[in-house]
Amino acid sequence: MEALERTVSHIRDVAPDAVIIGDAKRGDIGPSARAYAKAMFGFWDFDAVTVNAWGGSDSIEPFLEDPTRGVFVWCRGSNPGSGDFQDLLVDGKGEGTPLYEAMARACADWNTSGNIGLVVGATVPGQLAAVRSLCPDMPLLIPGVGAQGGELESAVRAGCDSKGRLALINSSRGVIYASPSADFASAASEAASRLRDSINHVLEQDGLGWLSS
Numbered sequence: 001m002e003a004l005e006r007t008v009s010h011i012r013d014v015a016p017d018a019v020i021i022g023d024a025k026r027g028d029i030g031p032s033a034r035a036y037a038k039a040m041f042g043f044w045d046f047d048a049v050t051v052n053a054w055g056g057s058d059s060i061e062p063f064l065e066d067p068t069r070g071v072f073v074w075c076r077g078s079n080p081g082s083g084d085f086q087d088l089l090v091d092g093k094g095e096g097t098p099l100y101e102a103m104a105r106a107c108a109d110w111n112t113s114g115n116i117g118l119v120v121g122a123t124v125p126g127q128l129a130a131v132r133s134l135c136p137d138m139p140l141l142i143p144g145v146g147a148q149g150g151e152l153e154s155a156v157r158a159g160c161d162s163k164g165r166l167a168l169i170n171s172s173r174g175v176i177y178a179s180p181s182a183d184f185a186s187a188a189s190e191a192a193s194r195l196r197d198s199i200n201h202v203l204e205q206d207g208l209g210w211l212s213s
């Protein structure tokens, strides 16, 4: 907790415009969700959080109330077992919709304040592309490149919107464990810069780079 507190405070000091996402994946009944939302936004002051919406609309509603805070709903995981349930075909809007697509559609309906995003893994570019086409204007938080082996290029192409934006591609262990030695801090910084440059390289190739657009 102390390390988290110091990390958040350091980011606020050195990069006041950075968006800090609390990856807590909260998911509970409404009254408990309300307490969690108060903790995540009121105490920790995160700009956005991740939630697990298995409990349905009332389980995420308290997180959505403040339109200045973002809520990333876990939609299609990057881990090998995430398809066990999330790819199951359910009867929803159109027969045989995979559950993760039903989740994406529900989130689009709940997104009346424009503060919902979705978490979709880089390891499943097909599902990532499907979610992007269902939710063309939603931010996507995309874990799974780096240690989990997801391919960066397809994550950028499948995950970005039509302008090459709205994808937050995350690598955690690939950055924080870039070096086991005393140079861990500079190695982490270099790994993060390399990832940024690789993302930008794909965008440039597609004419969607920060400089070319």
Ligand SMILES: O=c1ccn([C@@H]2O[C@H](COP(=O)(O)O)[C@@H](O)[C@H]2O)c(=O)[nH]1
Binding pocket: 023, 074, 076, 077, 078, 079, 082, 119, 120, 121, 143, 144, 145, 146, 147, 148, 170, 171, 172, 173, 174
């Ligand atoms: O489907 C998901 C949802 C969340 N995560 C989280 O992202 C990071 C990824 O870490 P790496 O070290 O880059 O693999 C991790 O904290 C997970 O909790 C995810 O990987 N997949």
